[in-house]
Amino acid sequence: MEFLLENILNLIGFLVGLGIGIMSLIGFRNTGSPTLFRLTIAFFSISLGFFVIWSGYMAEDFVIQSGNIERWVQTLGIAIQTVGYFFIAFSHSIKAFFPKSSYFRSVGILPLFLVSSVQLEHLFRSVSFILLVYGAIETMLSYIDNKNKGAISVSIGLALLALGEFLGWYSFVFPESILYSISMVIKIGGLIALFIPVSKVPLTKIKFDEGLE
Amino acid sequence: MAEYRTHMKIIGDILSTTRDDLQDEDGATVTYLIRKANISHSRISRILKTLVSQGLLEQVETQGSNKYKISQTGREFLQAYYKFTSFADNFGLSI
Numbered sequence: 001m002e003f004l005l006e007n008i009l010n011l012i013g014f015l016v017g018l019g020i021g022i023m024s025l026i027g028f029r030n031t032g033s034p035t036l037f038r039l040t041i042a043f044f045s046i047s048l049g050f051f052v053i054w055s056g057y058m059a060e061d062f063v064i065q066s067g068n069i070e071r072w073v074q075t076l077g078i079a080i081q082t083v084g085y086f087f088i089a090f091s092h093s094i095k096a097f098f099p100k101s102s103y104f105r106s107v108g109i110l111p112l113f114l115v116s117s118v119q120l121e122h123l124f125r126s127v128s129f130i131l132l133v134y135g136a137i138e139t140m141l142s143y144i145d146n147k148n149k150g151a152i153s154v155s156i157g158l159a160l161l162a163l164g165e166f167l168g169w170y171s172f173v174f175p176e177s178i179l180y181s182i183s184m185v186i187k188i189g190g191l192i193a194l195f196i197p198v199s200k201v202p203l204t205k206i207k208f209d210e211g212l213e
Numbered sequence: 214m215a216e217y218r219t220h221m222k223i224i225g226d227i228l229s230t231t232r233d234d235l236q237d238e239d240g241a242t243v244t245y246l247i248r249k250a251n252i253s254h255s256r257i258s259r260i261l262k263t264l265v266s267q268g269l270l271e272q273v274e275t276q277g278s279n280k281y282k283i284s285q286t287g288r289e290f291l292q293a294y295y296k297f298t299s300f301a302d303n304f305g306l307s308i
Contacts, residue, residue: 027297030290033221033308035301091306142305150303197303201296 003057005184009191010054016191017047017084020198035091042087049081071121078124085131088158092138125169132162150197160190221294221308224260226250228291231270231283240273240280 021043028036056073060066136158143151164187171179218226230249231241241249247257261281264270269287273280283291294308301308 023300027293027300027308030293031221031297031308033297033301035219035221035306035308036297039301039304039306088304091304139305142302146302148302148305150299151305154303154305198300201300201303 002181002184003061005181005188007054007057009184009188010050010057012188012191013050013081014047014054016195017043017045017050019195021047023198023201038087038091042084042091045084045087046081047084049077049079049084051077052080053077075119075121075124078121078128082124082128082131085128085135088135089131089138092135122169122172125165129162129165129169132158132165136162150200153193153197157190157192157194157196160186160193162190164190219307223250223252224264225291225294225298227252227257227260227264228269228283228287228294231281232288232291235282239275240271240282242278242280246281 021040024036024039024043027033028040053069053074056069056077059073060069064070136155139151139155139158142148143155164183167179167183167186171177171183227246227250230246234249235241243254243257243261246252246261247254250257252260261270261272264287265272265281267286268284269290271282271284273282298308
């Protein structure tokens with residue numbers, strides 16, 4: 001069951017990331033916008049990260065057959081996804097929920113160091129969680145500003161991915177529980193929520209123009 | 214609070230003025246664009262030069278003054294700009 005869910009999650013993640021990445025790339029090629037360039041990097045990274053993990057599971061299932069995915073493959077995939085989440089968060093200018101005092105800022109990043117001694121995978125999951133929460137809050141704040149309904153869906157999608165990431169990380173505490181499966185179902189829901197508004201953007205008659213920079 | 218406009222938004226404003234809000238058939242003067250796009254003379258001069266060199270605007274010389282009209286490439290760019298603005302809006306971002 002866990003294996004099946006893992007495969008569905010990684011395939012959906014790969015396809016959603018690729019789809020949004022391609023749209024962002026077309027947008028960047030047509031307008032030259034740096035924001036769309038950052039989104040392109042973000043979603044291609046997320047797509048690649050899911051693909052790496054999916055490949056690891058496929059290799060384990062059909063070639064290695066050891067019963068467990070190679071740990072480093074999973075860590076690599078999560079690390080690549082974290083790069084993607086960083087670029088989503090980075091696309092928002094730092095304008096909210098960041099205290100001005102340098103002391104409070106340093107305290108704010110303390111949780112990263114508290115978990116860094118366990119394993120690299122835990123570290124990447126916790127960083128992803130923070131970046132996703134930040135992205136979700138910023139997107140929700142932008143909805144309050146411009147009332148774009150698509151932003152709610154993207155915000156919920158990012159929040160669900162964050163929750164899934166948190167539960168996935170927390171499942172290390174209870175390895176045999178259903179937590180990991182729940183985290184994967186939540187993340188699948190998050191990816192779908194992320195794609196819904198983007199799929200409604202009409203892309204007809206958009207063509208690449210090599211002359212534009 | 215005044216809204217911060219990105220460079221891309223200013224270009225979008227200039228192009229949409231030259232497409233939808235022209236003074237006459239010949240095009241828009243720099244003064245008219247400054248007023249409509251709400252931007253300084255030195256900055257708009259640089260942007261107009263770039264837009265003309267990229268083929269997004271056509272520069273027409275009439276009665277000793279330069280006027281600007283949107284080109285076909287400019288119309289296509291503006292169409293793409295609107296579509297991808299709505300795409301980026303979904304992520305709470307401005308292009």
